[in-house]
Amino acid sequence: MTKLDGSDADRDHSGHIRESSDGPVDDPQATAVERESLTFGREGIRAGFLTCLPVALGVGGYGVAFGMLARQAGLSVAEATLMSATVIAGAAQIVVVELWTEPLPVAAIVLTTLAINLRYSLMGAALGPWFERLSPRQSYGSLLVMADENWALTMRELKSGSGRGAFLLGSGIAIWCCWVGATIIGATAGGVIGDPAQYGIDFVLAAVFVALAVELWDGRPTLVPWLVALVTAIAAVTFVPGRWYILLGGLAAATVEVIRYDQ
Amino acid sequence: MISDGALALDPLVVGVILAMTVVTVLTKVGGFWLLRRIEISERLEAGLSVLPGAIVIAILGPELAAGGPAEWGAAGVVVLVMWRTENILLALCGGIGAVVLFRALG
Incomplete structure (x- = not known):
């Protein structure tokens, strides 16, 4: 999500929605955005x-x-x-x-x-x-x-x-x-x-x-989820009726990303 | 409903449009609403953050696979113009011009 902003993408390589490195996640006062x-x-x-x-x-x-x-x-x-x-x-x-x-x-x-x-x-x-x-x-x-x-x-x-x-x-x-x-x-x-x-x-x-x-496109981190989405969608369009391949492709990519999060 | 003219409003069509509107409004406000109430783990966040790009690819993959060399070439033109200029209007015009040209050649 942050990849549309080049400078932030560099700092936040794992692609988190929120910048949460400033403190405990459950303490919103500690995040940088609260100060402005x-x-x-x-x-x-x-x-x-x-x-x-x-x-x-x-x-x-x-x-x-x-x-x-x-x-x-x-x-x-x-x-x-x-x-x-x-x-x-x-x-x-x-x-x-x-x-x-x-x-x-x-x-x-x-x-x-x-x-x-x-x-x-x-x-x-x-x-x-x-x-x-x-x-x-x-x-x-x-x-x-x-x-x-x-x-x-x-x-x-x-x-x-x-x-x-x-x-x-x-x-x-x-x-x-x-x-x-x-x-x-x-x-x-x-x-x-x-x-x-x-x-x-x-x-x-x-x-x-x-x-x-x-x-x-956010460089290397985007490659694996996009390939998963592409392969899933092309397979699903053949075997699943309607437009479900769109949701299946997206969900497969998100699932793979959740599984490989630690690596 | 076509024969009724440009200003015709079919009740069933209006109903479907309203249903689409309700569903879309729920998706637009739902994520923010939920975020204020539950804690999302970083792991889940990482997974959710790839969704927009992945959905774009999931729509695009089969769409381009169903096309031919003219569409693939034109898609390449869009990538090139977008990458160089970051101007979506220019990229769209380039891509549509290219597909018309490539189809005429093919």
């Missing part, structure tokens, strides 16, 4: 929004793709827009519209959403050392607009010690605006454009995940 002051205000929202805007425009490219795919799967512009505005989870939404057939496989859709978004629990937990000091309204409200991109930016921001508690909210607002706006554009255009493969739109999902993988 944390604010939650307009300035932090503004900083988050502006820092995230270029990234959010990139997310917009992905939103156009989602809108097109959703339209081709049979969703109306209004339905695609509603999904983007309330779910706000790009990868899950794109995978789900691939499952979208008549009659709707409701259980598969909801479970796949859960499986793909389970990572948000870990990401939210990683914000704990800072968010524990915000009011419940501030922390839980901010978490609603958390996506991969603004989470990564926020971790970097908070680790730098800026103390901007509203950074996640501001950056999330930037993501939300671009994501919803791009969905409307994509869904409207999707009714017009014929074959998405002709424009390489079908490759957008893979391209986004390749780019995410490059960002998440």
Whole structure:
């Protein structure tokens, strides 16, 4: 998780979510993050929004793709827009519209959403050392607009010690605006454009995940869990129905990491 | 529901979207909520920390395995642009341009 921040990754080679080397884990007063002051205000929202805007425009490219795919799967512009505005989870939404057939496989859709978004629990937990000091309204409200991109930016921001508690909210607002706006554009255009493969739109999902993988790569420690995930997913896609290979690959990698933790 | 036009809202579809929203909100706030109540061992933390990358790879592996040389080449372009520039928009444009080009060549 810390690998998105190069300088921290060097100090924390085992990839812990929290820096807990300063004292006993059960004594939060002893952790370094407790000493800096944390604010939650307009300035932090503004900083988050502006820092995230270029990234959010990139997310917009992905939103156009989602809108097109959703339209081709049979969703109306209004339905695609509603999904983007309330779910706000790009990868899950794109995978789900691939499952979208008549009659709707409701259980598969909801479970796949859960499986793909389970990572948000870990990401939210990683914000704990800072968010524990915000009011419940501030922390839980901010978490609603958390996506991969603004989470990564926020971790970097908070680790730098800026103390901007509203950074996640501001950056999330930037993501939300671009994501919803791009969905409307994509869904409207999707009714017009014929074959998405002709424009390489079908490759957008893979391209986004390749780019995410490059960002998440943390050198040698990442190699074993990723290989485990890769082999498990490719084996599971052959033998297990549906999209369970995604969750199985992730869980296999996490299990192997827990087992080899001491080495 | 397609024939009803761009603004149609099918009740079943809206219900599914709401269910997706509830599940997603639970994942977004659940980890932080749980962390405030239970103690997570460092060993478990190490395992959990590899999950996001591992899930990305688990989605990507079969996706690329199902593709051909055009997709593999374009994925290489994304890696190269991302690694050099760290600009996701540039990497996406490069990858999509490359896949269109490679498919035309192939």
